[in-house]
Amino acid sequence: xSQPRSSYAVGTGLFIVLGFAAxxxxxxxxxxxxxxxxxxxxxxxxxxxxxxQLKERAPVKIAGVRVGQVQSITxxxxxxxxxxxxxxxxxxxxxxxDSVATIFTSGLLGDQYVGxxxxxxxxxxxxxxxxxxxxxxxxLEEMLGKFFGAGGVVDNVGGSYxxxxxxxxxxxxxxxxxxxxxxxxxxxxxSVHADPVKLNAQVVLSIDKRYNAIPDDSSAAVFTSGLIGSxxxxxxxxGSPEMLKDGDEMILTQSAMQxxxxxxxxxxxxxxxxKKDAGNGSK
Amino acid sequence: xxxxxPQPNNVVSQSLAQIGNCGxxxxxxxxxxxxxxxxxxETIRQLWFVGAMSLTIIMVCGLFVGMVLxxxxxxxxxxxxxxxxxxxxxxxxxxxxLGPVVTALLFAGRAGTAVTAEIGLMRAxxxxxxxxxxxxxxxxxxxxxxxxxxxxxxxxxxxxxCAMAIFGGHLVGVTWLGVDNGTFWSNMTAQxxxxxxIVNGVLLKSLAFGAVVSLxxxxxxxxxxxxxxxxxxxxxxxxxxxxxxxxxxxxxLTAFLM
Amino acid sequence: MTQPVRxxxxxxxxxxxxxxxxxxxxxxxxxxxxxDIPRGKITSIMxxxxxxKTTLLKHITGQMRADAxxxxxxGQDVAGLSREQLYKLRxxxxxxxxxxxxxxxxxxxxxxxxxxRQHTKLPEVLIRDLVLMKLQxxxxxxxxxxxxxxxxGGMARRVALARAIVxxxxxxxxxxxxxxxxxxxxNQVLKxxxxxxxxxGITSVLVSHELAAVQQIxxxxxxxxxxxxxxxxxxxxxxxxxxxxxxxxxGGEADGPIPFRYPxxxxxxxxxxxxxxx
Ligand SMILES: Nc1ncnc2c1ncn2[C@@H]1O[C@H](COP(=O)(O)OP(=O)(O)O)[C@@H](O)[C@H]1O
Ligand SMILES: [Mg+2]
Numbered sequence: 111x112s113q114p115r116s117s118y119a120v121g122t123g124l125f126i127v128l129g130f131a132a133x134x135x136x137x138x139x140x141x142x143x144x145x146x147x148x149x150x151x152x153x154x155x156x157x158x159x160x161x162x163q164l165k166e167r168a169p170v171k172i173a174g175v176r177v178g179q180v181q182s183i184t185x186x187x188x189x190x191x192x193x194x195x196x197x198x199x200x201x202x203x204x205x206x207x208d209s210v211a212t213i214f215t216s217g218l219l220g221d222q223y224v225g226x227x228x229x230x231x232x233x234x235x236x237x238x239x240x241x242x243x244x245x246x247x248x249x250l251e252e253m254l255g256k257f258f259g260a261g262g263v264v265d266n267v268g269g270s271y272x273x274x275x276x277x278x279x280x281x282x283x284x285x286x287x288x289x290x291x292x293x294x295x296x297x298x299x300x301s302v303h304a305d306p307v308k309l310n311a312q313v314v315l316s317i318d319k320r321y322n323a324i325p326d327d328s329s330a331a332v333f334t335s336g337l338i339g340s341x342x343x344x345x346x347x348x349g350s351p352e353m354l355k356d357g358d359e360m361i362l363t364q365s366a367m368q369x370x371x372x373x374x375x376x377x378x379x380x381x382x383x384x385k386k387d388a389g390n391g392s393k
Numbered sequence: 394x395x396x397x398x399p400q401p402n403n404v405v406s407q408s409l410a411q412i413g414n415c416g417x418x419x420x421x422x423x424x425x426x427x428x429x430x431x432x433x434x435e436t437i438r439q440l441w442f443v444g445a446m447s448l449t450i451i452m453v454c455g456l457f458v459g460m461v462l463x464x465x466x467x468x469x470x471x472x473x474x475x476x477x478x479x480x481x482x483x484x485x486x487x488x489x490x491l492g493p494v495v496t497a498l499l500f501a502g503r504a505g506t507a508v509t510a511e512i513g514l515m516r517a518x519x520x521x522x523x524x525x526x527x528x529x530x531x532x533x534x535x536x537x538x539x540x541x542x543x544x545x546x547x548x549x550x551x552x553x554x555c556a557m558a559i560f561g562g563h564l565v566g567v568t569w570l571g572v573d574n575g576t577f578w579s580n581m582t583a584q585x586x587x588x589x590x591i592v593n594g595v596l597l598k599s600l601a602f603g604a605v606v607s608l609x610x611x612x613x614x615x616x617x618x619x620x621x622x623x624x625x626x627x628x629x630x631x632x633x634x635x636x637x638x639x640x641x642x643x644x645x646l647t648a649f650l651m
Numbered sequence: 652m653t654q655p656v657r658x659x660x661x662x663x664x665x666x667x668x669x670x671x672x673x674x675x676x677x678x679x680x681x682x683x684x685x686x687d688i689p690r691g692k693i694t695s696i697m698x699x700x701x702x703x704k705t706t707l708l709k710h711i712t713g714q715m716r717a718d719a720x721x722x723x724x725x726g727q728d729v730a731g732l733s734r735e736q737l738y739k740l741r742x743x744x745x746x747x748x749x750x751x752x753x754x755x756x757x758x759x760x761x762x763x764x765x766x767x768r769q770h771t772k773l774p775e776v777l778i779r780d781l782v783l784m785k786l787q788x789x790x791x792x793x794x795x796x797x798x799x800x801x802x803x804g805g806m807a808r809r810v811a812l813a814r815a816i817v818x819x820x821x822x823x824x825x826x827x828x829x830x831x832x833x834x835x836x837x838n839q840v841l842k843x844x845x846x847x848x849x850x851x852g853i854t855s856v857l858v859s860h861e862l863a864a865v866q867q868i869x870x871x872x873x874x875x876x877x878x879x880x881x882x883x884x885x886x887x888x889x890x891x892x893x894x895x896x897x898x899x900x901x902g903g904e905a906d907g908p909i910p911f912r913y914p915x916x917x918x919x920x921x922x923x924x925x926x927x928x929x
Contacts, residue, residue, distance in 0.1 A: 118441045119434075125445035129549025132556040136595065140484055140559055140578075141585040169583060176579060519752035525714055526746040527766045527814075528738035 162247030281366025444546030459561025497602035512614025547603025682878035
């Protein structure tokens with residue numbers, strides 16, 4: 111306490127400097143200010159037919175490394191394409207002219223950025239030049255369609271044919287759920303209803319016309335993607351020379367596993383290695 | 394039998410009276426700012442006590458908050474394969490909420506109580522009266538410098554806290570758990586905005602908390618009965634009132650700023 | 652340096668109290684009190700503890716406000732002064748607190764230097780010399796770098812005295828300066844008060860119970876009791892003026908007009924001896 115007066119001033123000064131240094135660090139190193147180009151940059155044009163959610167100041171990356179940012183996005187008056195100006199650091203001035211600019215999404219829900227994949231041209235794109243080869247963003251619906259094989263998308267492409275299958279239990283399977291073969295979506299569930307006579311569930315599968323060589327002794331099973339995922343119909347091809355046609359009924363079906371059954375099996379069999387068997391047994 | 398003058402008899406009216414007095418005291422404090430310019434040295438000295446002396450606890454706590462936050466986030470985010478966002482989430486949650494709030498709570502416990510106890514004891518030992526007698530205005534010399542010091546110290550401490558939290562998050566995430574260094578920073582820098590997160594989050598909130606905590610601490614010190622019991626109660630009240638005020642104000646500020 | 656308490660030689664009274672009435676916590680401390688403190692003299696105010704001697708000093712310096720009556724210090728009405736004027740007045744008044752009231756943040760030297768640093772822009776060398784002179788006068792130059800909590804009560808009192816006189820005020824109010832002093836220190840402080848008064852003409856108001864000490868230096872004694880001046884006069888003869896107040900106070904008798912007890916209800920009744928009550 112009895113320090114001479116000046117030491118307070120020095121210590122306090124140090125404290126203030128430290129505080130401001132921390133602030134400067136937060137503001138410049140951990141925020142989007144860090145993304146504002148540090149040195150000189152040059153501007154390159156790229157045209158996209160669809161920019162999706164791309165925003166100004168979104169990063170421009172090469173091989174995942176940030177090299178610049180989106181400077182502006184404008185719609186060209188004469189075309190229905192978006193004109194995107196990319197501001198790229200001077201340090202990266204050897205981008206081949208035939209490089210491909212693609213709009214990527216970081217993860218499924220992340221923000222979009224422009225990725226540049228190097229071409230092979232000896233000539234580098236100059237300041238003010240244009241990257242002619244671009245790939246636009248994929249609309250989310252399309253991506254989700256690919257992901258989940260939403261019926262509509264497949265139906266609209268090449269037409270489909272309907273096949274019936276009876277299950278003693280469909281679990282939570284509902285119309286629109288994907289139909290997969292070898293893990294690939296080939297169609298969707300058209301309808302699910304109970305048969306008043308057979309007392310089982312009648313499921314109508316709508317399968318893409320392209321897949322018209324499915325043997326008629328193939329089996330259909332209701333599977334769950336992961337433990338808590340949604341349910342889908344998996345088709346296991348058989349060996350018959352006869353193929354399934356529109357309106358046919360699949361004979362071999364395997365119903366959805368009830369969670370209670372699974373747990374029951376697990377408890378009965380007990381050990382983890384048995385759990386694997388239980389899983390195989392459901393196929 | 395010593396019969397006391399009737400006090401406002403329920404908690405609500407007592408608290409309201411306290412808030413009213415506290416508001417009036419704030420006006421007194423602010424009015425004394427011009428007069429306290431000549432005591433700049435005292436403000437600097439208080440900045441040393443409330444600011445620089447709180448650095449250690451702020452730094453250690455910031456480090457651990459960042460570390461534990463990263464640990465928790467990593468395990469939750471790895472379920473969804475989103476560990477690359479962990480650095481960003483640490484930064485955003487620290488800048489917007491944890492940094493200002495935890496710093497202010499620590500500040501109330503570390504510096505606020507010290508200020509209350511110090512002023513209370515100064516009153517109990519006639520030091521405040523002595524200043525009056527030496528023609529030194531105790532509001533301008535004792536109260537305002539401590540208030541201003543708290544106001545200045547809080548944002549600085551909060552910045553240090555946040556920087557340490559980022560460091561702690563980086564330590565756990567990148568060094569120990571193997572989150573990619575580049576992803577850690579690029580996701581953070583992509584999402585953290587200087588205006589909404591650092592100016593509104595870190596600076597503005599901590600400035601407001603600094604004002605509230607310092608005001609409560611100085612007010613309690615000046616109004617408590619000048620006895621050891623009074624000082625003891627006043628320090629407790631400083632912590633309780635500050636904590637409530639910080640969290641309530643945090644909600645209001647978040648609603649307005651975000 | 653300003654000397655707000657102007658010396659007007661034609662007025663022999665520095666502090667004039669008229670009709671002072673103060674009620675604190677339902678208790679009448681002063682009841683139309685009149686008294687005069689002569690300029691350039693040592694006036695001792697005596698009275699049983701709890702009479703309001705400290706309260707009177709606080710009224711003189713404007714720290715407390717009276718309910719009625721007036722106090723003039725060097726012709727200025729204390730109650731009518733603005734804060735700035737009051738502070739100007741206080742710069743010319745030294746006050747020795749009953750419990751020293753040293754600033755615990757600062758060491759002895761800085762405590763004594765405090766008024767100088769606050770109100771002057773003197774060079775550091777000069778401040779140093781002034782402070783060391785005052786500390787030497789109270790015999791504590793060697794303790795300059797001790798903190799207040801390292802001092803005994805008597806030492807702290809002497810540091811507070813050095814601080815009170817560092818500004819060479821025109822009026823010094825001593826609130827019980829002899830309490831806690833050993834005989835040697837007491838003698839020194841007595842001499843100091845006397846020297847300050849005789850060489851610099853500083854008016855001194857001395858609140859004290861030590862009649863022997865008061866008799867050595869005081870020019871005038873005022874005895875307060877029950878909110879009034881009950882006796883005043885020369886310290887050597889006041890004890891023998893024959894009034895019941897002085898006989899009881901200076902004789903230390905329990906019975907007399909000065910109540911030994913704080914006002915209370917009937918003792919027996921409060922203890923519950925209902926039958927014993929009157
Ligand atoms: N702020 C206050 N509120 C209520 N009563 C007070 C206050 N200050 C002093 N008193 C009362 O005034 C009386 C005189 O106190 P004081 O001036 O300190 O006496 P002393 O003559 O011993 O110095 C005491 O009875 C005390 O209880
Ligand atoms: Mg007293």
